[in-house]
Amino acid sequence: MINFINRYEPYILGLFFLSLLVSKSAIYISLTLLLILQLVLLHNNKKAIDYISSNHLFTISISTFVLGIITTFPYNLNFVDSGEFIRKSILLLLFPILTLQLKNSRNLHFAQVSLFTGLYIAVGYSIYNMIVLGGWSGERIASFWDVGRWSEVLGYILAMTVPFYLENKKTKTQNIILLFTILISSVCLLVSGGRGPLLAIIITLTIYLLIRNPKLLIAIATTIIFVAFIGQDVPAIHSITERVFSIFGLNTLPSNSARLAMWEQGFNFTVHNLINNPTSFLFGVGINNFEESYTYYIESIGIKQQLIELTENNYSFTDMHNTYLDLAIKLGFIYLLSYVSLLLALFLHFLKKAKTNPNIAYSAMALILTYIITGMFYTSGLEFQTSIFFSLVALCYARITNDEYYYEK
Template identity: 25%
Template sequence: MEYSQPKWPIESESKISRNIWLSLWALFAVSMFVSKSGISIFGTILLLWSLFKINWKATIRQNYWFAVLLSIYPLAILVSLLSIAGLDAALKVAREWAWPLYIIPFSLLFQDKKGIKVFSWGSAIGLIAAFIKAIVLFGSDWHWALGSQTRVASFWDISRWGYFLSCSSVVLFALIGHSVTWSKMNRLQKVALPLLLVCSLVFLVLSNTRGPWLATFLGLAALGVSGKRYFKMLCAFAVFVVLSLVVTPGVLDRLESSFSAKTENGVVTSKDASNAGRLHMWQVNLEMAQENLFFGTGFESVEKPLREFIEKKGTEYRNRYVFSEFSFRDQHSSYLQILVQLGIVFFVFFWGVVGILVLLSFRAFFKSQDVWVKTAFALTVTQLFMFIFYSSISSFEGLWFYPTLLVLSAAVMQHKAKLNIA
C-alpha cells in the first residue's frame, strides 16, 4: 500500500541526512511512551523537515483524503477566530493542536521499510522503559498490593497511560494475529511481541482505567471476528480477562460502575462519584453549547464562559451539578469537547470525515489481508470508544489517531482504484 512519494528518492539522500532522519524517528518513538518533551522536540523537527521532504502534488493526487485530513488544522484555527475567545483561541490551536499535521511525516514513514523498522524498535524500547517505571511505582506507591483502589501509572498520568496501553495492546494483537506478518518474523520478534502484549494487558489491569479497558475489549473483539487466528487469540484474551477479574479485587465492580447511571431529582447522575462528575459535566456543557452553537467558546477557552453560564443559572442549578468531581476546563469527552470549544460547524466536518473513512474502510477490514488495514481499523475503533470518556483528541494521544486515519484513507483509495480497474 503506497501512501506518498518523497520529493527526493531515499537512495539519493546523503548518508548523514538519512541517519539523522532515522535517529529522529527512533527518539520520537521512544518518547511516545516516556516523554512529552521528547515528543514535542523530535516531533516538531520531523514535522518541519517533512514539509520540505514530501512531494505534495504526487501525495494529494494519489490520495485526496490527505488534503482533507490536513484541512482539519486550518479549519480549527478559523472557527476559533470566530469563537467567543477569538484570536487568543486561534493562537492556542496553532500552538497546541498541530497533531493533524503529523500525517505529513507519517506519510513518509509508512513508505520507508527501514524507517518503520527503526520506529518499531524505538516504540518497543519506550514501552519497555515505561513498564520498568510502572513496576517501580507499583512497589513504591502501592507496596505491591492489589486492590480496587490500586492505580499504577508510569511516565504519563494514569489516564494517558491507560490510553497508550490500550492502543499498544491492540497493535500488538493485530501484528501477532496476522498470519503472514507472523510467518515473516524472526525468533526474537516471535518472543518479544507476545511478551510485550502480555505486559501491556497486565499493566492495563494495574492501571485500573475503565475506558481503556472497555475500549481494548472492543478493539480486540473487532479483530477477533475478522479472522480465524484472531478469533483463537481472542479466546485466549477472554481467559486472561477472567483470571484478571479473579486475581484483582474490585476490577469488575469498577468496570460495572461505568454503566451505573440513574435519574435523581431530574438529574442524570451515578452512585460512582467519578461517573456522577462526568455525567454532570456533560449535561451542563451540552446546555451551554446551545448558546454558542456555531463556533463554540474557542479552543481551550471554556472555563470563563462556563462559569458565567452556571452563575447565570443560579445557586440551585450550581448545587445540583457542581461538586468536587466537576471540571471547568475539561469536558471529559472528545466529542463534547469539539462541540463546546469549536462549535457545530467544525463538529460536523471533523466527525463526518472520521465517520466516512471508518464506513468506507469497513469492508476492507474484513476482506483485505493487509495488516496495515487490520491494525488501523481496530485501533481507530478502540480510540473512538475512549473518546467518549476522554478529551484525548487534542492532546498527545492524537499521535495514535491521525496516522491511523491516514492508513484508512489509503485503504479507501486503494479499494476505489481496484473498482475503477474492474
C-alpha cells in the same frame, strides 16, 4: 540537502516515536524537527505535493488542521488559543508526509523499533512506580504520562497488537515479542485504573473476535469469568474485578454520575449556543475561554451548586470528559464534523484493505474504533494522545497502502 535528509531522517523519526510514550518535552523537540524536515522534503521533492493533493484522506486531515487555525484565529491579537491548538493538533498537518516518510523501509524500521522501545521503557517505569509503593493494593499506577493518558495509550497499543498477533504469519521470535507486549500492556492497563480505555478495548476486541475468531472469544471470556470467580479472595484480582464492575455503576459512583451530568449539561450548552449564539455553535467559544463561558452558563441557569453536591464535588467545569462535546463547544460544530469525517474516512480506508491485508487492516480499524470509543469518556481531541493516535495510524497506513507514488528523495 538531500544527503542531510538521507542521513538524519531515520533518527528524527526514531526520536519522535520513542518520545511518544516517554517524554512530552521530547515530543515538542521531535515535532519541531519533523516539521522542518517535512518542509525541506516538500521543497526538494515536488512529487510529494502531488502525493498529498491526490489523496482525499490527506486533504481532509490538512483541511481539519486549517479549520482549527481559522476557528482559533486571534481576532483580539491573543495567540494563546492558536498556539494551544497547533501544539496539540499539528499531527493533522504532518500526517500526510509522515505516511510518505514511513514508506521508506529504513525509516519504518527505526520508527517501529523506537515505538516499542519507548513502550518497554514506559512499562519499566510503571513497574518501578509499583515497586516503590511496596506492592500493589489497588492503587492507580501511572508511568511517564498520568494514569488517564497512560491507560489511553495502552489501549491503543493493545488495539494494534492483538489483531496483528492473531492475523499475521510470524516467526517464533515475532510471536514471543508480540505476546510479551500484549501481556505487559494488559497488566499495565489493568493496574492503571483507566476505566474508559479498558471499556473501549473490551468492546473493540469483542467485536473483532466475534468477526474473526468467535471460538477464541468464548475461550477468553470463559477464562476471565473463571479466574474472576475463584480469585475473589486474592486482593489483586478482587481490586481489578471491582474496578471493571464500577464502570457500570452509573448511579452508585459519584465519578460516573458526574460524567453523565457533564454530558447532559454539555449537550444543553451546545443547544443553548445554537439557539442564542449561532456563531459560537459553528466556530466554538474558544479553548481558553471555555471555562469562563461554560461556568457562566451553568450559573445563569442556577444549577452550579446542585451539580457540585449531586456529584460530591466530582463535577468538572474545565472539560466535558467527552472528546466530541469538548470539540463542538471549544472549536465549533463545523470543526467537529471535519474531525469525525477524518476518523470515519480512515476507518473506511482500512476496511477496504481488510481482504488483502487483514493483519494491518484489522489492527488499524481496532485502533480507530478504540480511539472513537475512548473519546466518549475522555477529552482527547486537544491532547497529546491524539498526536500519538495519528502517529500509530500513519504507521499502519504506510505498511498497508501501495500508492502509485514511490518514496524518492
